[in-house]
Amino acid sequence: MDHIPADELPEVGKAAYAVCRDAADAGVFVFAGGLDPQQPTIVSPDGLVTDGPFPETKEFIGGLMVVDVPTREEALTWATRIAAACRCPQEVRRLGDGAATESTFR
Template sequence: MTKYLISFPAPAMDIADEDMAAVGEASHAVIREAKRAGVYVFGGGINEDAAPLMVAADGTVTHETYPQTKNFNGGFCVLELPSRAAAVQWAAKLAKACRCSQELREFQYDPES
């Protein structure tokens, strides 16, 4: 089976404060469903309060990031699914729950993962 990343950037989730609890419950319900189905690998939200670090091969740490990922935020989950069509179905469930479109990406196969 193939692993898929389903994600959205934080600004895409433009939800009124009074609706956030319902959105949270709806999205958690989809994750619980994925767990029951045995397709859930892991997921969560990027902690925007913790600044990213760049770690070099020699262990040197700097307080920076790649320019392309400077604004990497939002929520994500990784599901292991039998097909891209199944991944689209799960992404649609999450889009409905989160009230915003989801980006779908496929991980390359790695026999050691």
């Protein structure tokens, strides 16, 4: 979000919060959060720890929002609202069928 002037960031934050609130009111909100703007740390299967991002990664991911919706179209509708609020493109992904919750490990 480095393309947004610093004086506009509070407005962007309020708009993003409003979309999260709307998703909660609609009963589809699961989780949202911003990511610290530091470079990620990459841990390889062999235990090697390096500063990221992955070589193929071109853009910084600033945060995420998880919604529980029945269709791709509804996910895209929420992504459109988030993109407008945050003033940046959104990546939409479906969680795999094996998604785990805390209750999975009890």
